Structure formats: structure tokens, C-alpha cells
Amino acid sequence: MNISFSDWLSVLIHFASMSVFAIGGAFALIPEFHRFFIDEHAWLTESQFSSSIALAQASPGPNALMLAMMGWNFGINATPVGYSHYAFAILGFVSCLFCALTPSCVLTFTATRWVQKNNEKMGVVAFKKGLAPVVIGSMLVSSWVIVRGDFVLENNWPIWIIALTTLLLVWFTKTHILWLLAGGAAIGASGLLGSI
Amino acid sequence: MYSFVIHLKNYYMEQKVSIPQKGPKSLAELYWAMTKLALQGFGGVFPVAQRVLVEERKWFTPQGFLEEWAIAQVLPGPNIVNLLVMSGSKWFGAMGAFVAVAGIFSMPGLLLILVAIFFEQFREYPAVSGALHGMGVVSAGLIGGTSLKMAGSLKAHPLTFLGAITFTTVTFILLAVFKFPLIPVLLVMGTSSVLLTYLKIKHSRVAKEGE
Numbered sequence: 001m002n003i004s005f006s007d008w009l010s011v012l013i014h015f016a017s018m019s020v021f022a023i024g025g026a027f028a029l030i031p032e033f034h035r036f037f038i039d040e041h042a043w044l045t046e047s048q049f050s051s052s053i054a055l056a057q058a059s060p061g062p063n064a065l066m067l068a069m070m071g072w073n074f075g076i077n078a079t080p081v082g083y084s085h086y087a088f089a090i091l092g093f094v095s096c097l098f099c100a101l102t103p104s105c106v107l108t109f110t111a112t113r114w115v116q117k118n119n120e121k122m123g124v125v126a127f128k129k130g131l132a133p134v135v136i137g138s139m140l141v142s143s144w145v146i147v148r149g150d151f152v153l154e155n156n157w158p159i160w161i162i163a164l165t166t167l168l169l170v171w172f173t174k175t176h177i178l179w180l181l182a183g184g185a186a187i188g189a190s191g192l193l194g195s196i
Numbered sequence: 197m198y199s200f201v202i203h204l205k206n207y208y209m210e211q212k213v214s215i216p217q218k219g220p221k222s223l224a225e226l227y228w229a230m231t232k233l234a235l236q237g238f239g240g241v242f243p244v245a246q247r248v249l250v251e252e253r254k255w256f257t258p259q260g261f262l263e264e265w266a267i268a269q270v271l272p273g274p275n276i277v278n279l280l281v282m283s284g285s286k287w288f289g290a291m292g293a294f295v296a297v298a299g300i301f302s303m304p305g306l307l308l309i310l311v312a313i314f315f316e317q318f319r320e321y322p323a324v325s326g327a328l329h330g331m332g333v334v335s336a337g338l339i340g341g342t343s344l345k346m347a348g349s350l351k352a353h354p355l356t357f358l359g360a361i362t363f364t365t366v367t368f369i370l371l372a373v374f375k376f377p378l379i380p381v382l383l384v385m386g387t388s389s390v391l392l393t394y395l396k397i398k399h400s401r402v403a404k405e406g407e
Contacts, residue, residue: 021379023386025274027339031371032378039375047325050332051315057335059311060235061304064274068305072312086313093309097301104273108281109293115267126397128270129353130390133360134382136347137367143340144372146332159333166337171344177239180338181331188330189323 003043003078011043011074015067015099020107022100024135026063030142033070048073050146058181064100071096143167158192219255219287223295226284229253230299235307239338241276241300255283276300354396355389363389 014036022029030053037044044052052069059065075092079085118124147163162184169175187193220226229248237244242265250261268278277297284296318324353360363385370381 018378020272021382022274023272023382024269027342029378030339035375035377047329047332050335051328053339054328054331054335055311055315056308057239057338058331059304059308060238061241061308062234062237062274062276062300063240064277065301065304065308069308069312072309076316085316089312089316090309093305093312097305101273101277101297101301104271105277105281105293105297108268108271108273108278109285109290111271112267112282112285115270119263119267122394122397122401124270126354126394127390128266129397130355130393131386132346133350133353133355133363134367134385134389136343136350137364137385138371138378138382139339139343139346140364140368141371143336143343144368146336146339148372162330162333163337163340166334167340167344170338170341177338180334184330184332184334185327186330188333189327191322191326193326193329193333 001043001077003074007041007043008078011071012095012099015071015096016103019100019103022104023131024139026066027142028135028138029067031138031145033067034145037070037074043077044070044073048077053146054181054184057177058185064097067100068093068097158187162187162193219283220253223288223291226287226292227295227299230280230296231303234300234304245276245279354393354400359392 018029018032021032034049038046038049049070052073053066056063056066056069071092071094072089073092074096075089076085078092079088115124143163147159166180166184169180220229233244233248234241236248246261250256250258256264264279264282265275268275268282271278277300280296280300281293284292284294286292288295315324315328319328347361347364350360350364351357355363367381367385370376370385371378
């Protein structure tokens with residue numbers, strides 16, 4: 001992939017500008033980054049995108065680390081010939097995380113007092129409650145875009161069954177996330193899902 | 197990092213900034229508490245945050261934690277990060293906010309980089325790329341299940357369950373089927389939903405006062 005300095009810049013600007021729209025957290029941003037990185041620019045592959053999310057989930061820490069992983073994979077793809085992949089990957093990881101966090105942190109830092117004072121006001125309550133259904137819609141799309149990447153007609157049924165089973169287990173039981181991920185890894189390693 | 201934190205602590209001592217009685221005693225304590233908390237949180241850190249900050253450390257009362265959390269949810273950005281910026285700055289000013297956020301990201305970030313290097317090294321093996329693929333599919337289910345769990349809370353929504361679900365569905369269609377960018381969708385759907393909710397709340401409050 002041929003990625004120039006201005007491409008780096010537009011990635012970082014995109015992270016920074018999406019930061020203040022991340023209502024509901026990192027999950028709600030997945031559809032937007034999927035559109036940006038894959039549909040609009042083809043800077044990440046479907047498999048890199050879904051593994052960014054998978055590894056961040058399998059590793060402890062805040063969910064926002066999945067955005068850093070997208071930066072990691074972008075860094076790998078942007079590495080010029082003859083340079084170390086990892087140097088650019090770490091650069092992508094750190095700079096994307098920094099850009100994704102800083103604007104929203106600054107906003108929180110400055111707005112906290114105001115919100116604390118007005119938390120019971122009707123406008124703030126309506127903001128909080130009114131956005132909830134929209135945020136949930138956006139989160140459901142996150143789930144959808146990861147699986148849709150696998151929408152090849154032949155041999156895709158195990159993928160849907162596994163995604164659906166996980167969804168039901170999370171919805172109705174308290175199965176620990178690590179068991180679910182380990183199960184997915186085992187089934188995937190057996191070759192049942194094919195490699196991408 | 198540790199010596200850096202000690203340095204900051206000394207800086208604050210010199211400035212004679214009073215350290216509040218509740219909450220962590222020092223920036224170092226804050227940093228390590230956040231690191232420990234973050235390393236226990238798989239698939240998000242909220243459940244762990246509540247246990248560690250309220251029950252173990254007693255930096256928050258249960259009620260106080262929920263109130264702060266509600267505010268963290270209103271503001272954009274990851275909820276846990278907002279919570280830490282708010283409490284960190286309450287305890288130690290801007291430096292406290294920075295140290296808390298650095299604490300929650302530094303060690304897990306380092307660990308994730310190591311995990312990513314490991315997978316990158318062995319990506320060529322079909323079993324490893326297959327395992328990654330399987331975990332990706334499970335992640336999709338995880339996020340879907342979490343969203344549907346949250347959708348349960350819409351039952352008590354001012355717009356009624358049906359009204360709220362309509363907004364959820366239209367948002368889904370706009371993003372998933374028509375692939376619109378998030379910002380216009382959030383502006384149009386979010387604004388109309390917030391506006392309708394506002395009118396509904398106002399209406400019911402007026403009705404209550406009239407009784």
C-alpha cells in the first residue's frame with residue numbers, strides 16, 4: 001500500500017474529529033471507522049479491521065484500545081519498503097490513541113462543572129435519554145459491520161451461527177468474555193471458518 | 197513512569213496543594229490503582245471500576261459513583277475516560293486527570309502491543325489467522341449482545357419503548373444499509389430524538405404539576 005504523509009495526517013485528523021462524537025464510547029465509532037478505513041480509502045483489510053477489535057477485546061483495558069489497534073494496522077500498511085513494520089505500527093498505535101482521546105478529554109475537563117451543576121435540568125436529561133436509542137443503533141451496526149465483512153455466500157454459515165450464539169450468550173447469560181473469545185479462537189484455529 | 201509520578205507528587209507537595217481526604221493520597225497511588233484496575237478489565241472496565249473504586253478503595257460512595265457515571269455518559273468520549281478525567285481533576289487538578297488516564301492506558305497499551313506483535317509474527321500460520329478470525333466473529337457477537345442488553349433499558353424511555361426502538365432501527369438502517377457517515381446521522385437522528393424526548397419530558401412534568 002502506498003501511503004503518504006498527508007494520508008497519515010488525514011487519519012489522525014479523522015480520529016481527533018470523531019473523538020468528540022464518540023457518545024456511548026468506542027463501540028459506537030466502529031461503523032464510522034469501517035466506512036473510513038475500508039469503504040472510503042481501502043487503508044485496512046477486513047481481516048485487519050476485525051482482528052483489531054478482537055485483539056483489543058481479548059486483552060485487558062478500556063475498549064478505546066481497539067481504536068489504537070486500527071492505528072497499529074494502518075501503521076503496518078503504511079510502512080515504506082525497507083523499514084521496520086513495528087516502528088510504524090507503534091507510531092500508529094500511539095498517535096491514533098492520542099488523537100482519539102485528547103479532544104474528548106479536554107472537553108470533559110472543561111465541561112464537567114457545567115454538567116454537574118445542570119445535571120438535573122431538563123435539557124441535560126433529554127440529551128442523555130434522547131441519545132440512548134441512537135447510540136444503541138450505532139452499536140448494533142458495529143456488530144453488523146464486523147460480520148458483514150464475511151458475507152461471502154459460500155461456506156459462511158458457521159460465522160453467522162457463532163456470532164449469533166455469542167450474541168445470545170452475552171444477552172441472556174453471564175458467561176465470561178474470555179471463555180467466549182477462547183471458544184471463538186479454538187473454532188477458528190480448527191479451520192472451520194476458513195482464513196481471510 | 198514511576199519516578200515521573202513521584203516527581204509530580206513532590207511538585208504538588210511543594211505547591212502546597214491540599215490533597216483531599218477522600219480519594220487517593222498521591223498521584224502515584226492514583227496511577228497504580230488505575231493500572232491495576234485496567235489490567236483486570238476484559239471487554240471494558242466499567243464493572244471492575246465500580247468494584248475497585250467503590251468497594252475496595254472507597255474513593256466514591258455508591259451513590260456518588262453512579263452520579264459521576266451518569267455525567268460521564270453524557271459527555272463524548274469513552275465513559276471510563278470521562279469518569280477518570282472528572283475524578284482525577286477533582287482530586288489533583290489537571291495533573292490528576294492526566295495521571296489517571298495515563299494509568300488506565302499505559303500498561304494495557306503496552307500489553308496489547310506485545311500481543312499484537314505476537315500475532316503479527318505468526319499470522320502466516322493458518323491456525324493463528326483462523327483463531328484471530330474466530331475471535332473477530334465472537335467480538336461481533338459480544339458487541340451485539342451488549343447493545344441488546346442496553347436496549348432493555350429503553351423500556352422506561354420517555355418516548356415509549358416503541359418510539360425509542362424506532363430511532364434505534366432507523367439509525368441502524370442509515371448506517372448499515374445506506375452507509376452514511378456517523379456525524380450527519382448523529383446530528384439528524386440524535387437531534388430529533390433529543391428534541392422529542394425534551395418535549396415529552398416537559399409535557400409530562402407540566403401534566404404532573406397540573407394535578
